[in-house]
Amino acid sequence: MRWAAAGAGGVVLLCWPLLVPPYFVFLTSLIVVNAIVAIGLNLLSGYTNQLSFGHAGFFAVGAYVAAVLTLRAPALPVVATLALAGLATALVGLALGIPCLRLEGLYLAMATLAFGFVVVEAILNLDWLTRGNDGLAVPAARLGPLALGSDAAKYYLVLGVGALMVAAAVNIARTRTGRALLAIRESEIAAQASGVHLAAYKTLAFAVSAFYTGVAGGLFAFVVGFISPDAFDVFLSVDFVAMIIVGGLGSIPGSIVGAAVITLLYDWLAAFQNYRPLLFGLILIGCMLFMPGGIASRMAKWTHQAQ
């Protein structure tokens, strides 16, 4: 039964560009991109309890690495470009993760917040490479002779990479690493007493989270086709946090649902951006009061009651 449902879902996802207008294909691509970030952030915040308000910074690093690589080395296949974007971002994550080991709670949030600003400043100051405020037009991704220019082609790229990332995340969560991260969330002292190397695992969580966000940033650059520092402000980081809170901390399906809810909300509210922070605030407060586990835990409860 579950397999049949999953199969049907898979078929719908594969045929999606045939079923809906191109704008929805574009929107779905954005949802998948955001879902990859949400999963990455969840590995850090939901599993390991390390709050980050700087993921827009990682996202920007990934986007710019992918864009610059595509412009300077057009022959590189998109898979390699994305992998390099992810690795470069993971290195940045490592560099940020090590000094952040000593920080907790509010102080960690502040450090990551500052990181987001530093990335934007760095992009502005590296204008020989990034064209500063003017932004970069990103050419279509290439897979050998194939240029992935249409919405459908971009969608399949995003979907393929997204599926890999989800599978990897599920595996990470199930292994010793995932359990170690969860143990850190529940109690650092208890985890340490059970032989979990705190520093190593926290740094690993930062790097893996950055890798996910970097890959998503690269995909974002291809999907939208234009990036500039204005895109990666602190509100984007807040949006990412909102996604995992609404979806469910420490849940991979929750990350995907949260990303979809927030992305669609953005789309519906395009005409009144001024009210967006207000509405987001209300949603977050509502979630914390009435569904502290996010949509994912609420759904789990329902299915449990139904059985």
Added chain:
Amino acid sequence: MRTLLTVLALLALLGAPPAGAQTPGVTDAEILLGGSNSFSGPLAFTGEQITKFGVDLYFRVVNDAGGIHGRKLRTVYYDDGYKPQEAVANTRKLVEQDKVFALIAPQGSPPVVATLGYVEEQRVPMLFPYQSSPVTRGKKWVFQGMTVSDRSSRMMVDYLAGQRKIKRFAAIYQDDEYGKSFLAAFEKDLGRHRLKLLAAESVKRGVSDVSAQIAKLQAAKPEVLFLVLVPGPAAQALKERQKIGWKDVLMVSTGPLTDERYLALAGDAAEGVEGLSLWPDPVTSDLPGVKRYREHMTKYFPKNEPNRYSVAGYFAGMLFTEAAQRAGRALTRAALVAALESTKGFESGILPPLTIGPDHETQKQGFWVRVEKGRFKQLTDWLRSE
């Protein structure tokens, strides 16, 4: 595996949008236009004035007079907060979901540049973007709004170096497309007069402290300092000059900067400053078009003060209406473009008679102003940029 690949390839091929027979955004009863603009972020005031109090003001006048060939005009706007990626999403939403007939008065170089490729590919007219970089040139479906930087520069340099015989120039510019396109144009035009820029200092966007730059520029001893900035830092530059007592220099503002907001921010430090103005004074001008604009503003939006942004939007609405009238009842996107391209000597009562050529530029002129007692006083007639 192979079948899967074949299916995927087929799906990718079929992803291209089918061509529709009917013109999007045009029904028997109405014409739908739209735009992505700033309603939040640094240019929120400008964005709101251009669209909701400018374009829409003129459209209300048209609708109350019966519309265009019996069709009423309706607009839909989305907020991009000056962020290019949101402008891309909004523009796609407007074209693919709302199915607008044309895009009207988007604002800012980065958001406009980010969407240019898409509108050309989709063959959607982009009407009168409010930005000054020449990147919109040579696009079949784009009609530039504001006077572009190279024309502004030509008028400014020819007037100052030609008529006023000034020899020593320097510039302070914003470090982005807006600033750099002006800088390149200044260098070229000064070259024609066998002059060059003595010094040029850049300011990062969003930075308001310009004291270091002003000190360096003072050392170069220019007679004229071009201000290629946005209102905040430009006002700061004027105040800084007043503070350090730098008197023997004429501060000159570019077209996009010469506005009331910049004056208000600078206060008495703005006295005596000169500049190129792209629009007649919205409050004091007695040109017939500007008078009508003020009457309409008092009638429909009595609480909104007249300003040059709503004048720009009002003019954009007027230009669209004029072309759509001539395009006839069978309105298509191609017919609109053809009508705009054949605009000859159009009298708006706001700008000089307008002829749009193959360059698709709808504003090519400006005139010289000096700030006296907190208002812009006109010093010259319309200057020529050709």
